[in-house]
Amino acid sequence: MKAVELLQILKRPVITEKSTILHENNKYAFEVTPNANKIQIKFAVEKAFNVEVSAVNVMTVPGKTKARGRFKVRRSPWKKAIVTLKPGNKIELFEGV
Secondary structure, three states, X not given: OXXXXXXXXXXXXOOOHHHHHHHHHOEEEXXXXXXXXXXXXXXXXXXXXXXOEEEEEEEEEOOOEEEEOOEEEEOOOEEEEEEEEOXXXXXXHHOOX
């Protein structure tokens, strides 16, 4: 895979209260492209952050219905990946969060 494709697989880190609790277990959450699979996500995280990945769990988060004035609109669903790193590895991006 090209470096540009790897950067397009990982959209952004997911920083929530639950994801910060997961950091204690060496797990990190990312929003990824909807067509990415576990192997591509693992390869992208390993190359982007220079770490070793032991497991990848993927889930599709359904879009929520929100009110915009008198209209109800639906947000788009998105794909989230929980990446477990091997012991001794850290992603410095999440330190201090």
